[in-house]
Amino acid sequence: MKEDTTFQLLLSSINEKVRLTETEMQVCKSFFTPKKLLKKQLLLQHQEVCHFIAFVVQGILRSYTVDAKGNEHVVQFALEGWWISDNYSFLTGEPSTYNIDALEDAELLLLSRPAMDELLLKVPAMERYFRILMQNSLVALQRRLVGSLSYTAEEKYTNLIRTYPDIAQRVPQHQIASYLGIKPETLSRIRKQLTSR
Amino acid sequence: MKEDTTFQLLLSSINEKVRLTETEMQVCKSFFTPKKLLKKQLLLQHQEVCHFIAFVVQGILRSYTVDAKGNEHVVQFALEGWWISDNYSFLTGEPSTYNIDALEDAELLLLSRPAMDELLLKVPAMERYFRILMQNSLVALQRRLVGSLSYTAEEKYTNLIRTYPDIAQRVPQHQIASYLGIKPETLSRIRKQLTSR
Numbered sequence: 001m002k003e004d005t006t007f008q009l010l011l012s013s014i015n016e017k018v019r020l021t022e023t024e025m026q027v028c029k030s031f032f033t034p035k036k037l038l039k040k041q042l043l044l045q046h047q048e049v050c051h052f053i054a055f056v057v058q059g060i061l062r063s064y065t066v067d068a069k070g071n072e073h074v075v076q077f078a079l080e081g082w083w084i085s086d087n088y089s090f091l092t093g094e095p096s097t098y099n100i101d102a103l104e105d106a107e108l109l110l111l112s113r114p115a116m117d118e119l120l121l122k123v124p125a126m127e128r129y130f131r132i133l134m135q136n137s138l139v140a141l142q143r144r145l146v147g148s149l150s151y152t153a154e155e156k157y158t159n160l161i162r163t164y165p166d167i168a169q170r171v172p173q174h175q176i177a178s179y180l181g182i183k184p185e186t187l188s189r190i191r192k193q194l195t196s197r
Numbered sequence: 198m199k200e201d202t203t204f205q206l207l208l209s210s211i212n213e214k215v216r217l218t219e220t221e222m223q224v225c226k227s228f229f230t231p232k233k234l235l236k237k238q239l240l241l242q243h244q245e246v247c248h249f250i251a252f253v254v255q256g257i258l259r260s261y262t263v264d265a266k267g268n269e270h271v272v273q274f275a276l277e278g279w280w281i282s283d284n285y286s287f288l289t290g291e292p293s294t295y296n297i298d299a300l301e302d303a304e305l306l307l308l309s310r311p312a313m314d315e316l317l318l319k320v321p322a323m324e325r326y327f328r329i330l331m332q333n334s335l336v337a338l339q340r341r342l343v344g345s346l347s348y349t350a351e352e353k354y355t356n357l358i359r360t361y362p363d364i365a366q367r368v369p370q371h372q373i374a375s376y377l378g379i380k381p382e383t384l385s386r387i388r389k390q391l392t393s394r
Contacts, residue, residue, distance in 0.1 A: 065346075075339065075342070075346075087332060087336045087339065091333075124324075127325045127328050128317075128324045130328050130332075131324050131325075134328060135288060135331045137331075137335050141335065142272065146262055146294070149378045181346045
């Protein structure tokens with residue numbers, strides 16, 4: 001992949017939130033490592049330490065847990081322009097409770113923990129970028145949690161496709177059901193009802 | 198209340214994460230507004246814009262939503278040393294979907310949006326403090342969400358009291374049940390089972 005295309009989405013994501021000089025952008029780029037994943041390939045495996053946060057340039061990733069009965073629970077999807085990681089493991093150095101894999105062939109930019117620490121020292125404006133990023137993720141997650149406590153299955157689904165229309169077309173239905181914490185049969189019934197209205 | 202005592206907890210929370218000079222600490226303090234709340238008094242009402250983030254010096258606050266059927270759903274508790282707000286409303290200026298009230302008489306330090314913006318300009322090290330704060334909240338919320346998808350009611354409760362032993366003693370049981378998204382009867386049964394073991 002051409003370097004310019006690879007970094008374009010990342011730099012525009014950063015520039016939406018903070019103003020970097022041309023030099024700072026170059027410094028920034030130097031801390032990221034490009035990585036490609038094939039569909040179904042794992043980026044992080046349960047019980048490994050998550051040494052990076054990953055920016056999605058192309059494709060779709062998901063993080064998920066597997067419970068004692070062997071059932072998968074999707075924690076997060078990440079499409080182009082999104083970040084994905086196990087923040088807990090990344091920050092504490094403890095083994096991860098998540099798996100992260102690709103639902104489509106994917107191109108990523110990885111930022112390791114030492115690279116992030118050094119980047120924040122060299123380009124302090126990036127503190128602001130990550131603060132805003134964390135803040136926005138927090139807001140989204142809080143709304144999702146409130147949804148999981150107080151919305152019906154149908155409301156959860158319609159909220160999801162309103163916010164991320166892409167997901168409904170690109171992610172298999174049973175993955176979406178898992179993300180919403182509902183049974184695939186329930187999702188299938190809801191979709192039929194919505195189409196017949 | 199004496200000024201020193203009021204700010205002590207806030208400054209120690211900040212100093213755990215970033216190093217501020219004595220001057221920066223004084224600047225910091227100047228942006229916060231102390232506020233007292235009586236038990237049951239509202240700090241934020243549904244459909245108002247949330248103009249602040251609040252640091253709890255003393256007491257317990259909770260944020261909650263009320264669904265179409267009039268049922269309350271607790272989103273968050275905040276004890277001494279914690280922050281509480283509706284981040285979404287605070288960041289976007291949109292009306293809040295939350296209420297925030299005091300479960301005990303409380304002393305707070307409020308930081309308004311303009312005050313926060315100016316504080317971040319005058320003391321850039323605070324970008325780092327808030328980045329770490331948001332990051333930690335994100336991690337906690339993500340773990341809670343994973344819990345809500347894959348844990349049993351008993352696991353949810355024992356995780357909560359392991360992490361925050363104070364909450365079980367200070368917050369009424371029906372509030373805890375609401376936070377966990379389980380029925381008060383279920384929580385009561387779980388508590389009996391745990392005591393009889």
